[in-house]
Amino acid sequence: MADVAERAGVSPSTVSRTLRGLTSVSPQVRTRVEEAARELNFAISRQASSLVTGRTGVMAVLVPTLDSWFMGAALSSLGPLLRGAGMEMTVYVVPDLAERAEFFERLPARRNADALLVFCFDLNKEETARLDDLGVPVIYISQHVEGRPSVYVDDVAAACRATRHLINLGHRRIAFAHTVNARGFSFSSRDRLLGYRQALTEADIPLDDDLVVTTPPRDKRGTTQAVGNLLSLREPPTAIFAEQDELAASLILSLRTVQIEVPERISVLGFDDQLMAEWLDLSTVAQSPSDMGRAAAELALELINDSDADLSQHIVLPTHLIPRGTTAPPPAPQGEREGNSPAEGRNA
Amino acid sequence: MADVAERAGVSPSTVSRTLRGLTSVSPQVRTRVEEAARELNFAISRQASSLVTGRTGVMAVLVPTLDSWFMGAALSSLGPLLRGAGMEMTVYVVPDLAERAEFFERLPARRNADALLVFCFDLNKEETARLDDLGVPVIYISQHVEGRPSVYVDDVAAACRATRHLINLGHRRIAFAHTVNARGFSFSSRDRLLGYRQALTEADIPLDDDLVVTTPPRDKRGTTQAVGNLLSLREPPTAIFAEQDELAASLILSLRTVQIEVPERISVLGFDDQLMAEWLDLSTVAQSPSDMGRAAAELALELINDSDADLSQHIVLPTHLIPRGTTAPPPAPQGEREGNSPAEGRNA
DNA sequence: TTGAAAGCGCTAACAC
DNA sequence: GTGTTAGCGCTTTCAA
DSSP states (O other): OHHHHHHHTSOHHHHHHHHTTOSOSOHHHHHHHHHHHHHTTOOOOHHHHHHHHSOOOEEEEEESOSSSHHHHHHHHHHHHHHHHTTOEEEEEEOOSHHHHHHHHHHOTTTTTOSEEEEESOOOOHHHHHHHHTTSSOEEEESSOOTTSOEEEEOHHHHHHHHHHHHHHTTOOSEEEEEEOOOTTSOHHHHHHHHHHHHHHHHTTOOOOGGGEEEEOTTOHHHHHHHHHHHHTSSSOOSEEEESSHHHHHHHHHHHHHTTOOTTTTOEEEOSBOOHHHHHHTOBEEEOOHHHHHHHHHHHHHHHHHOTTSOTTOEEEEOOEEEOOTTOOOOSSOOSOOTTOOSSOOSOO | OHHHHHHHTSOHHHHHHHHTTOSOSOHHHHHHHHHHHHHTTOOOOHHHHHHHHSOOOEEEEEESOSSSHHHHHHHHHHHHHHHHTTOEEEEEEOOSHHHHHHHHHHOTTTTTOSEEEEESOOOOHHHHHHHHTTSSOEEEESSOOTTSOEEEEOHHHHHHHHHHHHHHTTOOSEEEEEEOOOTTSOHHHHHHHHHHHHHHHHTTOOOOGGGEEEEOTTOHHHHHHHHHHHHTSSSOOSEEEESSHHHHHHHHHHHHHTTOOTTTTOEEEOSBOOHHHHHHTOBEEEOOHHHHHHHHHHHHHHHHHOTTSOTTOEEEEOOEEEOOTTOOOOSSOOSOOTTOOSSOOSOO
16 A cells, blocks of 8 residues: 555555545545556455454355355355445355364354355344354344344244145144254244144144154155155155245155155145246246345344434344145045034135 | 363363363372352353464354255255264355455454355455465355366266267257356356357257246246247257256246246256256256365365365266156157267166 | 544554 | 564555
């Protein structure tokens, strides 16, 4: 910077003012400085400036993985948005409990970011408290934390509506498939199961734990086995609600492998509306991770700038049921009908 | 830090030494300092320390998007590896040409990172030169840049082998499907086309531009249309080599929609071996983005520490042809046979 | 509108 | 093994 100042024949302060776009610089000086900076290929060191301003210009992002549709979409939308605000994005990938313990022990984001975006972690009280005294705003995405800024969809309601869709089609034996996650990374999954149960209860359909199956994530064999378990039940399901599209896709392919047509014999309903849902013509519940990312980033920027902004606001984004080709009425009418709620046609 | 020093009854230097894990601290003092640091919830400011050490502790990563299988896998493996080396990862998402121009204009990584990992960009000379004078090592991933450290797979050879697999099965009308990318983001795609052409030429199969189709990325309609174009050719293909699994998946579903069985009527071969390949039982060429990420990170760390390390080494990672259920011999023997190369059975 | 000087929080070189 | 001191590159008073 001293070099630039010398070359432009001004003081370092003036160079600083110019490069930060302050107005209190005469046009001629401004041109001279900018030219010198360009010639010397100069860029301000964030390290040095943040040392004095107290701002790092960094948005920290905590994610369990980047290898998922949700994270990819959410963070891709984040990047350009932050750039617009002059911020950079540093990403902490914390895939398992060991890394997680270490993260919370060392808390590397402390003093090294202006805000922290926490994605998809099911934090315990202690962890939340630890983040609280990070000294910067912490925004929770795809999870709701009491009294802290959060951005999420109402998974319970969405799953409930989705399940009702199946009920309204005439299904009464409805399975719920979810993936086992490492403990502490599965907020939405739990809520979706709640929604499923709620819909069944409302429709007076008895809950049957045999209909709730669990598979390891992204495991073809596990899915096949789950399908086998469901089919070998005395009264097998006529519909399966999968907690995620990926799982739904896997289920459909497993079912077709054993010559069970979807939706003729069994309906399958997903959650997410990611790309493969359209390809597979999969009925699903749409949510938009990029909207969530954007909302979270905007909220974070607001909290950074207004130190006295509302720290406990929750942004609940909408979901949409998208009926496609994998859900249809069950193959043969099930005997009992009496419990059917009279309202709500098929337009759940 | 001064607070910690005071609380522990030592000087700031000692605190610094302790927290950096230097050995020249007596055990008792070390315990006292660590305790004080914990009690005060103190963490070192990277900003301040990098100002004096000249190291930022940051690995910058330049990617076109995060919303893709390749990036997700590559960066997920990167995170923990960097953490192990005490580094953080800041990600620059540069999705289009406008953002790209701005990135290269401002070069925000300058002085704010110890190394830069450039993923999947097909850079021009000027851009490469601009990165050269960034002052830190720049590693190119999934692309080869002459004289610069690069990590990639041999797309030409892999595509050639893959095409030979189809030829060896008896196919002679082989289509190549690729996605249109924004100019400058499509290094591998180009190389895979080259490999395809090379294999055909070696087998004396005439190149036919009608067999090379292009679709917008992730566009169902575009795929459907491409399939339509291929099927309406006077002599339609009996096999399609898709530049990526995603595209292959989309093609298969399009084909099945119009009642064309895969592989009975048309074989489909992908590239990547991502999750959906296994699900769809898709024959494909496997590459490992996480290995590429790891190799790149290790190379970067080496270049950071050895200023005189070999700056032009290229790491070429292996690919594997994985024949699964979507490739089979063509339905009916094609008339002409004379051009067949005698070598190489079916074990391409 | 510009410059001089102080200092942000840390580390490194040197003394003890 | 520990403390003292100078200074990394910037921004920010304050004075001119």
